Amino acid sequence: MLGQDTACCPGLTSSPLDEDQAADLAKVFKALGDPVRLRLLSMIASRGEGGEVCVCELTPAFDLSQPTISHHLKLLRQAGLIDCERRGTWVYYWALPKTLDRLATLLTTPSTASTASTAKTPA
Amino acid sequence: MLGQDTACCPGLTSSPLDEDQAADLAKVFKALGDPVRLRLLSMIASRGEGGEVCVCELTPAFDLSQPTISHHLKLLRQAGLIDCERRGTWVYYWALPKTLDRLATLLTTPSTASTASTAKTPA
């Protein structure tokens, strides 16, 4: 998801998106378009670069059933925003900052681009 | 939409979002979660700072009815991403970069924040 060809692109404000780029990006933004998923992602991402969170820590933070949380985590994973691994009884999730960086670059407007254009994940 | 209290916030990856912040942000991301709206926004925003686009230029770029385009423009406007004005027979739309910048800052991860954190629209 979100192929390489969209990774290089300067931003929404520079040139109109073509249909394929828009479709790819829309999937990621749609994944972010739910308050539960936004909170889940922020809870996971705020653990830092190598940080992980167990599902058993995430679930009680919401007034939702466990299957529902699991469903939202799945969508975030399909959007390329997080990934997970099972270790014993528990499943741990971590953030994939590359996707977030890509979106941030895309949303950066020319006025702010002068300071942020060099932030395209050094490699 | 997207009150001032969320404007100051460092980013998704720094600390977990509370419920209200997540709800506000989700509305904006949801507005971006459709390929048609993404393309509309990019067509409008790529006109630059003072640029404007007439609806009559936007509609023929899509294989959709005119009311459908009007509907999507309304959602983008309600999300605070664009605004419009009627001048004579035509209606002109322009982008509101402040909202985009806010999202970009929010999505910026610590590794890239060193170069982009000062990009919060100088005033």
Added chain:
DNA sequence: CGTCAACATAGAGGTATGTCGAATCAAGAG
């Protein structure tokens, strides 16, 4: 005033999304 063109709004229909309970799978303890 009447008419026409550009946009917006209203309502309807089909599809997707969010949520749940129940069932299922995975791993460890006894």
Added chain:
DNA sequence: CTCTTGATTCGACATACCTCTATGTTGACG
């Protein structure tokens, strides 16, 4: 092996969303 706990998958249902056609509204022009 069986039982318990953690997590995902499945099936169902209510709601939201995207799209259309039909209708309103606004302004320009005779």
